[in-house]
Amino acid sequence: MNALSYTNPAAIVWTYCGWKPLNPKGPKLGFVRPSEGFIARPLSLKRAVAVGESLNLELQSSDVKLAVKEFEQTEGAAAIRTQDVENFLKEPESAAPFVSRSAAKKNKKLEDQNDFTRFNVRNGREVFEERAYLVGIVRNGNDAFFGIEESLHELSQLADTAGLNVVGSTYQKLGSPNPRTYIGSGKVGEVLAAIRALDVETVVFDDELSPGQLRNLERAFGREVRVCDRTALILDIFNQRAATREASLQVTLAQMEYQLPRLTRMWTHLERQAGGMVKGMGEKQIEVDKRILRDRIASLRKELESVRQHRRQYRDRRSSVPVPVVSLVGYTNAGKSTLLNRLSGADVLAEDRLFATLDPTTRRMELPDGKECLLTDTVGFIQKLPTQLVASFRATLEEIGDSSLLVHVVDISHPLAKQQTEAVKKVLAELDIQHIPMLTLWNKVDRTRDTDTIREEAGRTGDTICISALNGDGLQEFCFAVEQKLKDSMVWVEASVPYDKGELVSIIHRLGIVKQVEYSExxxxxxxHVPLQLARQLTPMRQPCAL
Ligand SMILES: Nc1nc2c(ncn2[C@@H]2O[C@H](COP(=O)(O)OP(=O)(O)OP(=O)(O)O)[C@@H](O)[C@H]2O)c(=O)[nH]1
Ligand SMILES: [Mg+2]
Incomplete structure (x- = not known):
């Protein structure tokens, strides 16, 4: 049958694919794929337009009147290339025979394998640069403080960090995410058209997808397209970056917990880099895998606990010399590591990518009055932080609770500096650390245009200092402020330290502000004035303070 005998573009598409009409005379055409006996329902009007557009077909309203109702199984339409259809429409008889979907994919895979230029080195590992397409939604009455464009922009930065090549993005306004496919079915068609047009290999969604949504979208886009969400992307980055045993255990645990309910071909990204591809897992296999996964989660938890125990002991030893700890916290890419490097001469990786730092790094720093403190760099925060990660990294974050001072580093040159500040405050609020004094740093002032206004605003806010970790601007002021804050948080003690504990006296001199020394029998x-922890150590020797 000649496809041109149909006026419905969807019908042309299906016929071209070699499908047979279910009822050639009826207005609502369904099609049967002969080899598989699969019955396809007609395309919706919207979908037909989307498919037609992706195929560069000119649609007349009379053409699409026939295309009604939802169409969910889109595999057939997806395989056609615009050029093929054009050729077919011009010369139906002599056009090249339709290349089956799997053959086309095989060819493409071979092409990919030869495409060595797409292997890039990221975080010391070879990563295949997949072409990625981003999809988000704007909820009506959205109370999130990040606009959709900014959120997608951040997602594209995350994708870049993960080693993907973003080729396009789209979003949809919705009351709430579609429970089946996150975006509406019309939009699924649109994304599918984009996948074909741009040769997309990975579609990344801006929110966490439920296991059902993930499955449905995978089905809609076809097996060769990887569907992934923000959480999976962040987990992927953390996995690539984890350097210490503890961080890598935490990330592996988070990944497995995410993976468990979604056990499909989700995690082929890294396997693909290794040259393999898990495909066509049978139901039974999935059950077996789930059990293995559960066992591994349990043993990972145990291992993680013992690693943490070790670190806790190390920390206790460290706190036996109670040097005040100043923790740098803030949104990812705010400049925390750059600041740590600048102030302590450390050599922590600082780069213009999200999540450069995963492991807390601590360095000694000398204050203007000659006293010292420990400066700790921490993992950066981000909006929509995956819950699995929050749980896994909780122990790391909780260490912030031991600090004498928190320094919140903000990239004030970022257009969303305010929203990022709020996102950080939100995470901090969950950590039960309100009692710790806080200093805010507006970093990267060298990149701002109206520096004077920003400085004025910082002055009004109080406890906010403008700096540039890059060129050193404002760092002296910052050091004085740290010194002052630490002094403010010190406790007044009067103690009689026995002569056999002479080392304590020198610690008091080193860390505290000594006002008077006398020698008795x-x-x-x-x-x-001494830091709180030191005051605690001195408790047995303390004398009642004179009023
Ligand atoms: N212009 C300018 N760039 C800066 C400044 N401070 C940091 N940067 C740049 O910002 C980028 C991120 O800096 P990092 O120090 O890695 O940021 P971070 O907060 O440690 O980021 P994560 O570890 O990802 O959480 C790097 O490219 C730095 O060179 C600054 O004061 N001015
Ligand atoms: Mg860092």
Missing amino acids: EGTIIKA
């Missing part, structure tokens, strides 16, 4: 009587 029992020991050194010392009056000083």
Whole structure:
């Protein structure tokens, strides 16, 4: 049958694919794929337009009147290339025979394998640069503080960090995400058209997808297209970046917990880099895999606990010399590591990518008055932080609770500086650390245009200092502020330190502000402002303070 005998573009598409009409005379055409006996329902009007557009077919309203109702199984339409259809429409008889979907994919895979230029080195690993397409939604009455464009922009930065090549993006306004496919079915068709037009290999969604949504979207886009969400992307980045045993255990655990309910071909990204591809897992296999996964999760938890125990002991030892700890917190890419490097001469990786730092790094830093403190760099925050990650990294984040001072680093040159600040505050609020004094740094002032206004605003906010970690602007002011804050948080003690504990006296001199020293028969009587932890150590030796 000649496809041109149909006026419905969808029908042309299906016939071209070699499908047979179910009822050639009826207005609502269904089609049967002969080899598989699969019955396709007609395309919706919207979908037909989308498919038609992707095929560059000119649609008349009379053409599409026939195309009604939802069409969910889209595999057939997806395989056709515009050029093929054009050739077919011009010369139906002599056009090249339709290349079956799997053969076309095989060819494409071979092409890919030869495409060595798409292997890039990221985080010391070879990553295949897949072509990615981003999809988000704007919820009506959205109370999120990130606009959709910004959220997608951030998603594209994440994709870039993960080693993907973003070729396009789209979004849809919805009351709430579609429970079956996250976006509406019409939009699914549109994305599918884009997948074909741009040769997309991975579609990344801006929110976490439910296991059902993931499955349905995978089905809609076909097996060769990887469907992935923001969470999977962040987990992927963390996996690539984890350097210490603890971080890599935490990430693996988070990944497995995410993977468990979604056990499909989701995690082929890394396997694909290794040259393999898990495909066509049978139901039974999935059940077996789920059990294996559960067992591994349990043993990982145990291992993680013992690693943490180790670190806790190390930390306890460290706190036996109670040097005040200043923790740098803030949104990812705010400049925390750059600041740490600048102030302590450390050599922590700082780069213009999200999540450069995963492991807390601590360095000694000298303050203007000669006192010292420990400066700790922490993992950056991000909006929509995956819950699995929050849980896994909780222990790392909780260490912030031991600090004497929190320094919130903000990239003030970022257009969304305010929203990022709020997102960080939200995570901090969940950590039960409100009692710790906080200093805010507006970093990257060298990149801002109206520096004076920003400085004025910082002045009004109080406890906010403008700096440039890059060129050193404002760092002296910052150091003085840290010194002042630490002093403010010190406790006044009067203690009689026995002579056999002479080392304590030198610690008090090193960390505290000593006001008076006297020598009695029992020991050194010392009056000083000292950090809280040191005051606790001195408790047995303390004397009642004179009022
Ligand atoms: N212009 C300018 N760039 C800066 C400044 N501070 C940091 N940067 C740049 O910002 C980027 C991110 O800096 P990092 O120090 O890696 O940021 P981070 O907060 O540690 O990021 P994560 O580890 O990902 O959380 C790097 O390219 C830095 O060179 C600054 O004061 N001015
Ligand atoms: Mg960093």
